[in-house]
Amino acid sequence: MATAAARSFGLTAAHRRIGGKLLGAVLSLAFVLVFNFFLFRVLPGDPAKNLTRNRLVPAEQVEAVRESFGLGKPLPQQFAAYVRDTLSGDLGISYKYRRPVSDVIAERIGPTVLLVGLSTILSIIIGLYIGIRGAWGRGSVFDRMSLGASLALYAMPEFWLGILLLIAFGVGVGPLPGLFPTGGMSTPGTDMSSLAGVLDVAMHLFLPCLTLTLAYLAEYALVMRSSLLDELGEDYLVTARAKGLRDALVLRRHAVPNALLPTTTLIFLNLGFVVSGAITIETVFSWPGLGLLSYEALSTPDYPLLQGVFLLFSAAVIVANVLADLLYSYLDPRVRTG
Amino acid sequence: MVGTGKASRNRKARRLEAAALTLAVIAALAAAPVAGAQEQPAQKLTFTVGITTDIDSLNPFIGIVAESYEVYQVMYDYLVGYSQKDFSPVPELAESWTVSQDGLTWTFKIRQGAKWSDGQPVTARDAAYTFNRIMKGTFEQTNYPYTDNLKSVTATDDTTLVMVAKKPSPTMLRMAIPILPEHIWKDISAKEVETFENDKNAVGSGPFILEERKTGQFVRLRANKSYWAGAPKIDELVFRPFNNADALLQALKKGEIDFADDLDPAPFNSLKNTPGITAVAADYPGFNELAFNTGAALDTGEPIGDGHPALKDKRLRQAIAHAVDRQALVDRVLQGYGSPATGVIPALYKDLHFAPGDGQGFDFNLGTANQLLDQAGYRDTNGDNVREMPNGGRPLRFRLFARQESGESQQSAQFIKGWLRDIGIAVDVRVVEANRLTEIIGQGEFDMFEWGWVVEPDPNYQLSTFTCGSRSYKSGGTITANLSDSFYCNPAYDKLYEQQAVTIDPARRAQIVKDMQRMLYEDAPYVMTYYYDDLQAYRSDRLAGFVPQPDPGGVLLFQYGTYSYRNIGSPSQLAAADDGGSSALPLVLIGAVVVLAAAGALLVVRRRAATQDERE
Numbered sequence: 002m003a004t005a006a007a008r009s010f011g012l013t014a015a016h017r018r019i020g021g022k023l024l025g026a027v028l029s030l031a032f033v034l035v036f037n038f039f040l041f042r043v044l045p046g047d048p049a050k051n052l053t054r055n056r057l058v059p060a061e062q063v064e065a066v067r068e069s070f071g072l073g074k075p076l077p078q079q080f081a082a083y084v085r086d087t088l089s090g091d092l093g094i095s096y097k098y099r100r101p102v103s104d105v106i107a108e109r110i111g112p113t114v115l116l117v118g119l120s121t122i123l124s125i126i127i128g129l130y131i132g133i134r135g136a137w138g139r140g141s142v143f144d145r146m147s148l149g150a151s152l153a154l155y156a157m158p159e160f161w162l163g164i165l166l167l168i169a170f171g172v173g174v175g176p177l178p179g180l181f182p183t184g185g186m187s188t189p190g191t192d193m194s195s196l197a198g199v200l201d202v203a204m205h206l207f208l209p210c211l212t213l214t215l216a217y218l219a220e221y222a223l224v225m226r227s228s229l230l231d232e233l234g235e236d237y238l239v240t241a242r243a244k245g246l247r248d249a250l251v252l253r254r255h256a257v258p259n260a261l262l263p264t265t266t267l268i269f270l271n272l273g274f275v276v277s278g279a280i281t282i283e284t285v286f287s288w289p290g291l292g293l294l295s296y297e298a299l300s301t302p303d304y305p306l307l308q309g310v311f312l313l314f315s316a317a318v319i320v321a322n323v324l325a326d327l328l329y330s331y332l333d334p335r336v337r338t339g
Numbered sequence: 340m341v342g343t344g345k346a347s348r349n350r351k352a353r354r355l356e357a358a359a360l361t362l363a364v365i366a367a368l369a370a371a372p373v374a375g376a377q378e379q380p381a382q383k384l385t386f387t388v389g390i391t392t393d394i395d396s397l398n399p400f401i402g403i404v405a406e407s408y409e410v411y412q413v414m415y416d417y418l419v420g421y422s423q424k425d426f427s428p429v430p431e432l433a434e435s436w437t438v439s440q441d442g443l444t445w446t447f448k449i450r451q452g453a454k455w456s457d458g459q460p461v462t463a464r465d466a467a468y469t470f471n472r473i474m475k476g477t478f479e480q481t482n483y484p485y486t487d488n489l490k491s492v493t494a495t496d497d498t499t500l501v502m503v504a505k506k507p508s509p510t511m512l513r514m515a516i517p518i519l520p521e522h523i524w525k526d527i528s529a530k531e532v533e534t535f536e537n538d539k540n541a542v543g544s545g546p547f548i549l550e551e552r553k554t555g556q557f558v559r560l561r562a563n564k565s566y567w568a569g570a571p572k573i574d575e576l577v578f579r580p581f582n583n584a585d586a587l588l589q590a591l592k593k594g595e596i597d598f599a600d601d602l603d604p605a606p607f608n609s610l611k612n613t614p615g616i617t618a619v620a621a622d623y624p625g626f627n628e629l630a631f632n633t634g635a636a637l638d639t640g641e642p643i644g645d646g647h648p649a650l651k652d653k654r655l656r657q658a659i660a661h662a663v664d665r666q667a668l669v670d671r672v673l674q675g676y677g678s679p680a681t682g683v684i685p686a687l688y689k690d691l692h693f694a695p696g697d698g699q700g701f702d703f704n705l706g707t708a709n710q711l712l713d714q715a716g717y718r719d720t721n722g723d724n725v726r727e728m729p730n731g732g733r734p735l736r737f738r739l740f741a742r743q744e745s746g747e748s749q750q751s752a753q754f755i756k757g758w759l760r761d762i763g764i765a766v767d768v769r770v771v772e773a774n775r776l777t778e779i780i781g782q783g784e785f786d787m788f789e790w791g792w793v794v795e796p797d798p799n800y801q802l803s804t805f806t807c808g809s810r811s812y813k814s815g816g817t818i819t820a821n822l823s824d825s826f827y828c829n830p831a832y833d834k835l836y837e838q839q840a841v842t843i844d845p846a847r848r849a850q851i852v853k854d855m856q857r858m859l860y861e862d863a864p865y866v867m868t869y870y871y872d873d874l875q876a877y878r879s880d881r882l883a884g885f886v887p888q889p890d891p892g893g894v895l896l897f898q899y900g901t902y903s904y905r906n907i908g909s910p911s912q913l914a915a916a917d918d919g920g921s922s923a924l925p926l927v928l929i930g931a932v933v934v935l936a937a938a939g940a941l942l943v944v945r946r947r948a949a950t951q952d953e954r955e
Binding site for chain 2: 097098164172
């Protein structure tokens with residue numbers, strides 16, 4: 002009786018907790034929606050005027066442009082239309098490209114996820130490996146070298162690293178030939194559905210992906226190393242060893258799972274940023290992704306496009322956070338009960 | 340112990356195997372483009388232009404950036420073109436034209452033999468359709484505001500186009516409107532045209548035909564082998580955007596692109612000594628100026644803004660004109676790539692350009708400037724080294740706005756601040772975004788700013804920016820910027836403006852245009868600072884035959900016309916063959932060596948792992 006009651010109570014608590022998290026996420030999204038609208042209305046620059054800049058456009062034409070974007074209406078009316086359209090999935094028409102915002106974004110999301118997603122996964126794998134090995138063999142040559150390299154990479158500005166790699170491997174230095182393209186995502190005229198097309202994209206992907214992987218992995222390596230070091234002094238590891246477990250097993254079964262928690266948080270937070278791209282690296286390598294798109298949108302300024310990408314970025318971060326919360330409670334029972 | 344030892348050895352073997360695999364993958368990647376290049380016919384000559392702003396739309400009614408207009412130019416023809424030598428009107432789709440005695444009826448003879456890329460003939464009806472679509476369309480007019488003066492445009496037969504103007508106008512031959520195929524565009528409604536992308540199977544009559552567009556990546560066009568003015572010598576034309584000037588420069592050095600323009604002086608100088616690259620500092624029709632708030636007001640005359648009242652005084656502005664060392668700005672800001680400016684129509688438009696005679700201009704002389712200010716009654720009465728106005732004593736402290744996006748703008752502002760300090764004028768330099776500055780100027784909330792214009796071959800537009808009617812206007816309670824940024828308003832100038840707009844005779848019009856520039860020079864709403872060069876560079880080892888506009892000294896690309904695109908080819912058949920071999924061969928060799936090495940390493944690793952397993 003008593004156990005059954007406790008169990009059902011636990012279930013509802015978990016439900017309530019998950020419900021709370023989801024409700025919080027929805028509220029955050031709603032806030033972002035409202036904030037987005039007003040934020041971009043206080044930016045300097047009149048889009049209708051910017052779009053007709055430096056051309057002999059009569060005042061009536063500018064008015065017509067403004068009218069066609071709904072900019073002539075009072076603010077509350079613009080806001081109502083914005084909320085209504087966004088909820089029905091219509092993000093508006095981009096001022097600059099004159100195409101639906103959802104289309105413009107959809108076109109750029111693939112390249113960004115490919116570049117940033119792949120770099121994130123690679124940097125997680127390599128970073129965790131370096132962190133674990135470094136902590137396990139603390140003070141070893143590998144540890145000292147990897148720690149130094151990680152700190153250097155962590156401190157290095159991404160774009161600078163990107164330009165260095167571009168010059169070294171894109172253009173070539175001394176006897177080293179420029180093996181990789183200096184920018185873009187594909188060679189004009191290559192058939193994208195063929196094997197040559199896939200390889201062509203891989204070639205273009207290599208340098209930006211290498212740059213981002215190097216830039217990201219330091220963070221994982223450092224966090225993993227320090228959280229594993231924290232665990233190494235714990236009594237349960239002594240116990241594990243006393244049971245006669247081999248070193249590798251102690252590391253894999255006991256130390257790493259416990260040390261992974263802070264890293265998990267970091268991973269999920271960063272996964273949320275995968276869609277928002279990497280503005281600086283996309284710029285250095287002219288990679289046609291969302292980071293670059295948002296930069297271009299900002300300089301017009303293209304309100305609907307900006308609102309669209311910011312909504313997407315915010316939503317991605319919020320969703321990743323909810324996932325991290327849920328997964329965290331699965332990984333660490335203390336979160337569930339506490 | 341033994342167990343651990345084996346594990347670690349195996350791990351080492353596995354790591355070597357992984358390294359070998361990575362090497363193999365890299366080698367395969369490196370070899371890939373070579374394989375791709377070999378599949379294509381060896382003779383195919385592609386010309387790749389690196390651009391710094393992506394093409395925003397291939398629909399000529401939507402695009403705004405200059406790069407898009409460059410693409411429209413190669414895809415479509417105009418009725419009348421601009422000569423390569425001096426921009427004078429030359430036949431394009433219209434092979435000849437006549438104008439009636441009263442200057443109102445223009446009859447164009449459309450050339451026979453021009454074809455759309457889908458095989459249909461280009462006729463006068465297509466031209467009439469395009470003009471009428473613009474005249475009747477609100478949206479269509481935003482990009483082509485040339486049709487205000489047109490009463491009607493009709494095709495009387497397939498080769499005759501008749502335009503009736505409201506007033507006689509010299510700009511009748513200056514309407515840069517791409518002629519579109521009626522049989523395609525008639526199906527695109529007034530609503531649809533606002534979002535029509537025109538990026539698939541676009542039909543044009545220009546020297547190049549659109550092949551493929553990837554937003555943010557490239558626009559690829561193929562040569563129109565049956566172009567009426569002769570087939571281009573190159574086979575393909577690619578525009579490739581770079582978002583980073585360094586990457587653009589590296590791509591040119593490596594040969595990924597063949598042409599770059601708008602380069603900064605430092606990289607440009609480095610390219611001058613690079614083998615295989617020719618760097619050209621080309622005359623460009625742009626100028627920069629120090630502009631004054633000469634008394635901000637709406638087009639109705641109602642004053643706006645908070646400009647310093649002293650700047651309404653022509654004598655003060657003239658004194659400042661004497662205190663700006665234009666040659667120093669050219670030497671130090673442009674690093675020599677430009678020339679001191681005089682009239683608002685740049686020097687490369689020889690027939691229209693105004694320059695004062697020797698000793699009659701505002702020569703740089705701080706003594707003269709100080710003297711003029713003393714004479715006008717601006718004196719420093721309280722000993723703080725800043726002069727005050729004669730009545731009321733408001734000190735001459737001016738805000739000078741520079742653009743955040745432009746290092747040159749900020750440098751110029753600092754130089755100017757220094758010179759003005761020497762004549763007792765205090766300057767507060769403020770750096771803002773160009774977008775924000777447009778707003779500030781439109782509201783009249785400035786004293787001075789540094790900016791510039793790019794001037795079209797026809798002077799009408801540039802001259803219009805100084806008319807009273809171009810000042811800001813009020814719509815629905817808010818003040819909106821128009822073209823005027825100095826708020827200059829002079830009825831005598833406006834009268835000349837109206838006059839030049841209806842003067843068809845080029846020589847008489849040129850005289851009026853020069854008189855207007857003299858008026859502007861003397862009234863000094865702007866202190867003209869410099870005309871700047873466009874720093875361009877191209878792979879002369881791959882391509883030859885670029886032609887400048889104007890000739891000599893002008894730009895090689897981004898011209899008014901498609902001259903270079905149609906004229907360039909490989910320096911010689913032999914050189915082209917050599918080049919193809921030399922660039923591909925090392926890559927193939929390196930690829931092969933790396934593949935072999937990787938395969939070898941893989942084999943050794945496997946073998947070693949196997950023997951280890953056997954041993955244990």
